[in-house]
Amino acid sequence: MRYRWVPLLFLLSTVSLGGIATSPWDDMRSEHSWKNIPENWVSLGLPIADTTIDLYIALKPYRENALVDALNEISDPGHSRYGVHLSREQVTDLVAPHPDTIQLVHSWLEHHRITSSSVSVTHGGSFLTVTAVSVSQANDLLGASYQLYTHTKTNETIVRTLGYSLPVVLHGHVQTVAPTTFFSSPLTQWQTPRKRSDVAAVRPGKSPSRRDDADVTLASLRWLYSTVTYVPSAMDRNKVGVTGYNEEYPSPADLKSYMLKYRPDGIDATYVVELVNGGKYDPSNPGTEANLNIQLSEGMTYPTPHIFYSTKASPSGDSFLAWLNAVLSEQNVPQTITTSYGFFENVFPKSYAIRVCNLFAQLGARGASVLFASGDDGVGRGDCSRFTPIFPATCPYVTVVGATMSLGPEVAASLSGGGFSDFFDRPEYQQQAVSTFLDNLGHQYSGLYNPLGRGIPDISAQARRIPIFHKGEEDILKGTSCSAPIVSGIISLLNDYRLSQGKPPLGFLNPWLYGGGLNGLNDIVSGSNPGCNTDGFSAVVGWDPVTGLGTPDFLRLMHTLDPGSSNPPE
Known part of the structure; x- marks a missing residue:
């Protein structure tokens, strides 16, 4: 279902409830969480105070089905568009977010004192990289609780959270944020x-015999x-x-x-x-x-x-x-x-x-x-x-x-x-x-x-x-x-x-x-x-x-x- 676009000025306005000023960024809803620490990982507690992470924010496309619709047509031998593959620029256009999405996300980041100089935009605006975010700042931004975790088999150490949230007004705009709850490990x-054994190899021929040990x-x-x-x-x-x-x-x-x-x-x-x-x-x-x-x-x-x-x-x-x-x-x-x-x-x-x-x-x-x-x-x-x-x-x-x-x-x-x-x-x-x-x-x-x-x-x-x-x-x-x-x-x-x-x-x-x-x-x-x-x-x-x-x-x-x-x- 397509997201219903609400005027940006309404979203960014401050609402007064019972004399208490509230911000749309304070109305948080869970995006994802784990009940338990994922298998093979253990917590080492809080990271040191000056730890920073780079956040990756994937935005939802304005035309949410445009890419898949094009892919299906291009890949269907019975369709007139079969084989008419797209350029990098054409694909970027199909997955671009609505301009309001970009403005809204930047306003959210600014609210949490993240400067525009630390934000880079790629893939037609659909992917934001926010560099050197302090862990405490990331916790405030995402309603998270980042800790250090280590993998019991590889000793790899990462900074992750068991859950994170987004403001309700962003759920129709942000697809995912990383690193958050994906506990990666070696692929x-x-x-x-x-x-190699001494068993003979199967040689090509017109009618090879079945051999499971060759x-x-x-x-x-x-x-x-x-x-x-x-x-x-x-x-x-x-x-x-x-x-x-x-x-x-x-x-x-x-x-x-x-x-x-x-x-x-x-x-x-x-x-x-x-x-x-x-x-x-x-x-x-x-x-x-x-x-x-x-x-x-x-x-x-x-x-x-x-x-x-x-x-x-x-x-x-x-x-x-x-x-x-x-x-x-x-x-x-x-x-x-x-x-x-x-x-x-x-x-x-x-x-x-x-x-x-x-x-x-x-x-x-x-x-x-x-x-x-x-x-x-x-x-x-x-x-x-x-x-x-x-x-x-x-x-x-x-x-x-x-x-x-x-x-x-x-x-x-x-x-x-x-x-x-x-x-x-x-x-x-x-x-x-x-x-x-x-x-x-x-x-x-x-x-x-x-x-x-x-x-x-x-x-x-x-x-x-x-x-x-x-x-x-x-x-x-x-x-x-x-x-x-x-x-x-x-x-x-x-x-x-x-x-x-x-x-x-x-x-x-x-x-x-x-x-x-x-x-x-x-x-x-x-x-x-x-x-x-x-x-x-x-x-x-x-x-x-x-x-x-x-x-x-x-x-x-x-x-x-x-x-x-x-x-x-x-």
């Missing part, structure tokens, strides 16, 4: 490494997903973005060793590094996750250019927010972006998650296909009383990749994260596919998940016994951290084909995947994803919250994009 990586090499992946014969040709326009967090970096030496063994025609493969928000790059101390993402993506797409984003957490503690603000400020964004990190959705304040999700929608509107791993804990970890999907995978504006295993035929891998969001409603593109699954599921697991929520994953790929090189030695990995760069590589090749034909890139994938793209996917109909002391969901005919719509076949997907060509170019 979870969805992979598990171990040293390594799935790059050659096997390229054969399985039909990319072997395609040679990229739009390297001057097409790029892949690989996001890196937790101070993990890829190694050029490890990439060279990987390509030498598994893709010798690509031994000169390389990447550029973009440092975000003070991020670092030390290739002499590489991380498994970063090596995995770069090696699989480069192996699938060579010689397509790659950008590795090394992101340091923002002062608010959220790496995603820092990376999104940086990449959306750029004039051009990569056509394909892959991420293998996430948090469980239930650790986020809902308004905060919505803000981050809407930033991913901006990327989609600008022509980027954004892919996320679905997680490695099935429907949830441990003795959970409710299934726990991960975020940002639950955001309806990204494409989520689950896990399969085995060759001939593929089956669901039990680790495959899947389920339904408690924050985001089921999007229109999923209505038919998810409704069919839920009708067949019946009342099983009633109360453990939100049947009206966005379902994940959307698609899937191999996630077990994937070899990579790390610190000069070969490791074998499993997890959806493997699946995501495999699928992003296939999407990048499709973008290459589109660009080479003079067409725009795919951009936001899901409306196409749940429509005409279905003809290019292999349905996975066996396996499950246990968790939370349950058997989890089962892979069935059609969409399911284990493997989504299935695994990709590059040549068939290319044909759905170019149906006039019965024999797509090799």
Whole structure:
């Protein structure tokens, strides 16, 4: 429902009640709070008196549905606007707040003696950064009680509050404020490494036997997903973005060793590094996750250019927010972006998650296909009383990749994260596919998940016994951290084909995947994803919250994009 705009002079006026002058800034209402300190965090008490923090204030757009409406039209192959992606400036215009919002928020800040010189405005006025706010000032501004908290496993120390409020007059204008109640911690990586065994690799062939104990090499992946014969040709326009967090970096030496063994025609493969928000790059101390993402993506797409984003957490503690603000400020964004990190959705304040999700929608509107791993804990970890999907995978504006295993035929891998969001409603593109699954599921697991929520994953790929090189030695990995760069590589090749034909890139994938793209996917109909002391969901005919719509076949997907060509170019 659109916010009802009230004249600003009325909002800012002082009201006299019983002879007592009151200010609109004194009428506070809770925005978000936790009943208890989040898991793995303990309080260290009040910070020292001169502690300051930088506050990030996200404002609501005046045209609240304009961005999503545009994204849906741009991403729908049946719409006249399909593929007409927006510029940075056009997106900024769609998400701009009402001028009254900006004036009102500045008046609120001035009331609390925050000078205009400490406030910077970005993204068309939709994002305010307020630097060097004292903790006592932040407490007054937000009705908060900031304390120092430390993480029991990592010893990370942050300044947070268990609850915060906003003046009632601002609730229709401010979307979220950070840092407040989001207790960030190192992002979870969805992979598990171990040293290589002597088990033989699965070799490509016309009819491979099913082997669950054999390594799935790059050659096997390229054969399985039909990319072997395609040679990229739009390297001057097409790029892949690989996001890196937790101070993990890829190694050029490890990439060279990987390509030498598994893709010798690509031994000169390389990447550029973009440092975000003070991020670092030390290739002499590489991380498994970063090596995995770069090696699989480069192996699938060579010689397509790659950008590795090394992101340091923002002062608010959220790496995603820092990376999104940086990449959306750029004039051009990569056509394909892959991420293998996430948090469980239930650790986020809902308004905060919505803000981050809407930033991913901006990327989609600008022509980027954004892919996320679905997680490695099935429907949830441990003795959970409710299934726990991960975020940002639950955001309806990204494409989520689950896990399969085995060759001939593929089956669901039990680790495959899947389920339904408690924050985001089921999007229109999923209505038919998810409704069919839920009708067949019946009342099983009633109360453990939100049947009206966005379902994940959307698609899937191999996630077990994937070899990579790390610190000069070969490791074998499993997890959806493997699946995501495999699928992003296939999407990048499709973008290459589109660009080479003079067409725009795919951009936001899901409306196409749940429509005409279905003809290019292999349905996975066996396996499950246990968790939370349950058997989890089962892979069935059609969409399911284990493997989504299935695994990709590059040549068939290319044909759905170019149906006039019965024999797509090799």
